Amino acid sequence: MIDKAFAQVIRELRLSLALSQEALAHEVGIHRTYVSQLERGLKSPSLKTIFKISKALNVSIAEMMRLTEMQLAEDS
């Protein structure tokens, strides 16, 4: 579902920037284990957190969501 699709998008964007989970977590101001949970689709982040992640990954939320919805369509 949507959290799984978003999980893959975060992970791919993070890796494309050669950031570790640790570095992303630090940038966003969340715990590394939370990044790990997000990347496994185990948590549904709040809009506030999504916004901070988008800043850290240097993309708009709209673009992250476009990729997420594409991923969701692929998954189903």
Place this chain on the structure above:
Amino acid sequence: MIDKAFAQVIRELRLSLALSQEALAHEVGIHRTYVSQLERGLKSPSLKTIFKISKALNVSIAEMMRLTEMQLAEDS
């Protein structure tokens, strides 16, 4: 901030469909008071909830976020 911008977007989309807060709440499966809180920017919805709201409002999440980021730019 981002929740305030999203608040305005939900409200405008809901009104453009001539839906009451009650009707939107029912459609999404959340309480009317939660819709009211979202529309005042008092809560930061989870991605799961944003997804359900986008379905109910018949737009993509990407489009909602494009509008939200435009609103945010206007606000600041």
